[in-house]
Amino acid sequence: MAGCIIAGIALTSPAHHAATMFDREQTVELSGEIVEFQWTSPHVWIQINVENESGELVEWSVEGSVPNRLYRAGWRPTTFQPGDRVTIHAAPMRNGAPAALFIGAKLSDGSTLGRFEELSGD
Known part of the structure; x- marks a missing residue:
C-alpha cells in the first residue's frame, strides 16, 4: 500500500x-476587468474579462505563484478586487x-506587481 502511495506522489509531483x-x-x-x-x-488565480478582436468579452484564467511567496512580496488576498x-x-x-x-501587472493606480516593467517598455 505504501509503495502505491509513494509511486502516485512521484508520478504526479513533476507534472x-x-x-x-x-x-x-x-x-x-x-x-480588462x-x-x-x-x-x-x-497557486493563486486571477480571472479577468478581456475584450477580444471581435469586441466580445472573454474570461481569462491567469495562474500565479504560491500564496506565501506572494505574501512576502507584498500581495494580499485583497490585492485584486472584482x-x-x-x-x-x-x-x-x-x-x-x-x-x-x-508575469506582471499594472494596477489602475499605476502601481505594478511582478515583472511588469521588464516587458512594458515604460
Whole structure:
C-alpha cells in the first residue's frame, strides 16, 4: 500500500510543477476587468474579462505563484478586487486556450506587481 502511495506522489509531483502547458517564449497583454481573485493553495488565480478582436468579452484564467511567496512580496488576498481595471503580462497556453501564467501587472493606480516593467517598455 505504501509503495502505491509513494509511486502516485512521484508520478504526479513533476507534472504539477512543470508548467509545460504555458509558452514562456511568448507574452500576452491582457487589459480588462477583474472578475475574481482566488487566494488558494497551491497557486493563486486571477480571472479577468478581456475584450477580444471581435469586441466580445472573454474570461481569462491567469495562474500565479504560491500564496506565501506572494505574501512576502507584498500581495494580499485583497490585492485584486472584482471590478478593478488592470493590465497583466502573462505567458499564454500553448493550445490557445484563454489561460496564462502570470508575469506582471499594472494596477489602475499605476502601481505594478511582478515583472511588469521588464516587458512594458515604460
